Amino acid sequence: MKNRHKGILSAMISAIIFGSMPLMAKLTYNYKCNSISLVFYRFLFILPFLYLLVRRKEEESLKLTKKELKKILILSLVGYAPTPLFLFTAYSFIPSGLATTINFLFPVFVMLGAIIIYKEKPSKIKMVSVLLCFLGIITFYEKDGAIAPIGVFLAFLSSITYAFYNLYLDKSGLKDMYPFKLTFYLCGISSIVVLIFSLITGYFTVDIEPLGWLIILILSLSISLGGTCLFQVGVKNIGAQSTAILSTLEPITSIVLGMLIFKESYGLKTFLGICLILIAVILVSVFDKDTLVEEGDHGYIDR
Numbered sequence: 077m078k079n080r081h082k083g084i085l086s087a088m089i090s091a092i093i094f095g096s097m098p099l100m101a102k103l104t105y106n107y108k109c110n111s112i113s114l115v116f117y118r119f120l121f122i123l124p125f126l127y128l129l130v131r132r133k134e135e136e137s138l139k140l141t142k143k144e145l146k147k148i149l150i151l152s153l154v155g156y157a158p159t160p161l162f163l164f165t166a167y168s169f170i171p172s173g174l175a176t177t178i179n180f181l182f183p184v185f186v187m188l189g190a191i192i193i194y195k196e197k198p199s200k201i202k203m204v205s206v207l208l209c210f211l212g213i214i215t216f217y218e219k220d221g222a223i224a225p226i227g228v229f230l231a232f233l234s235s236i237t238y239a240f241y242n243l244y245l246d247k248s249g250l251k252d253m254y255p256f257k258l259t260f261y262l263c264g265i266s267s268i269v270v271l272i273f274s275l276i277t278g279y280f281t282v283d284i285e286p287l288g289w290l291i292i293l294i295l296s297l298s299i300s301l302g303g304t305c306l307f308q309v310g311v312k313n314i315g316a317q318s319t320a321i322l323s324t325l326e327p328i329t330s331i332v333l334g335m336l337i338f339k340e341s342y343g344l345k346t347f348l349g350i351c352l353i354l355i356a357v358i359l360v361s362v363f364d365k366d367t368l369v370e371e372g373d374h375g376y377i378d379r
Contacts, residue, residue, distance in 0.1 A: 083313025086306040087322040093303035095329025098172030099337060100295040101164050107288025111164040112270065112279040114292060118160065119267035121296040126260040136254050140261070147248045148261050155241030157266035161273075162234035169227025171340035173331030174216070177350045178231035180327050183320070183360045184209050185239030193243075201359055208356035215349030223346065259300070324354050 104114050130136055140148070166175040184205055190196045213232070216223050245251050250258060274280035284292070310319040331350070334340035342350070 079313045083310045083319070084322065087310030087314065087319045088325055090303045090306035090310060091323045091325035092329050093298055093306070094323075095176065095326040096333060097295065097299055098167050098176055098330050099333045100291055100298075101167055102172060102338065104284070104288050104291050104295070105168065107285040107291070108281065109284045109288050109292065110279050110281060111168060112161065112274045112277065113281050113284075114295075115157075115160045115164055116267055116270040116274055116280070117292045118296045118299070119157075119263040119270065121293055122300040123260065123263055123267070125297070125301065126256050126263060129256040130254065130260055133254070133256075136257060138257065138260070144250070144253070145261075147244075147250055148258070149265060151241060151244055151248070151250060152262050152265040153269060155237050155244060156262045157269045158237040159234050159241060161270065162230045162237065166227045166230035166234065169224040170231065171331075171342065172334045172338070173327060173340065174223070174342070174346065174350065175227065175231040175234075176330035177327040177353050178213075178216075178228060179234045179238065180324070180357055181209055181232070181235040181353060182239040182242065183357050185236055186242050187360055189239060189243045194247075205356040205359045208352045208359070212349040212352035212356070215345045215352070263300075321358055324357060327354065 101111070101114060105111070109117075130138060163175060163179050166178075187202055188206065191202065213228075216228050217225075271280065307319065307323075310322065327350070331340075331342070335342075
């Protein structure tokens with residue numbers, strides 16, 4: 077298989093795996109799990125595998141400097157841990173495809189962060205993308221309450237925290253750390269944070285049916301290893317820009333699976349909003365690549 081074809085196929089499969097995440101999350105809710113406990117176990121179950129991946133690389137060590145630890149704590153507390161908490165909880169209130177699409181606003185927020193924080197001059201493409209996203213969000217408003225505002229708000233927050241994760245990862249220098257080592261610490265710290273949060277709020281549970289545990293394990297491994305590694309193969313063979321474009325298959329997969337399996341329905345306005353957001357993301361990916369964090373620079377983004 078030619079490298080380009082390999083990259084395209086890998087990026088597409090990666091997007092489909094990520095797009096299946098809402099399906100697996102919602103299935104665990106049917107087996108007595110909840111969104112907060114799911115996030116905790118999703119971080120916890122991958123730790124042994126990440127530890128082995130780091131240890132098998134002889135030149136790598138698990139040691140951290142105080143400066144590195146401080147940066148990882150910030151990245152975990154503000155970006156890495158909150159993102160799945162907000163997104164997985166949003167699945168309980170609004171259709172999974174809608175939540176995933178709103179979360180997919182993150183490239184636009186990365187762009188806005190670069191403009192606001194790093195004083196980059198906005199281009200016409202940037203302004204058009206922001207306008208399209210704004211119009212897309214407006215279409216989600218329903219007077220009859222068909223679309224729960226709390227679900228839209230939570231998904232919206234997840235896109236902001238994920239954008240922070242991307243920006244801070246790039247600007248803090250953590251992108252230069254061995255990817256599996258960084259993810260090991262991010263998952264470890266985030267699992268502790270989520271565990272404390274779940275105990276305080278009373279949402280921690282181990283009373284999950286056996287099939288629920290199996291789905292949680294599959295979700296954790298498929299997202300952290302399968303989807304992310306294939307994403308990396310895509311970036312390596314066809315570049316971050318093309319991979320980002322193909323990643324729009326993620327919300328499309330969520331929408332299709334939600335309609336087929338959970339019988340989720342979308343009104344014309346909601347469908348139009350989803351299309352506007354996807355167009356905005358593609359515009360940013362194609363015409364304004366300098367404002368996006370280049371995934372290829374750090375090779376491994378775990379969602």
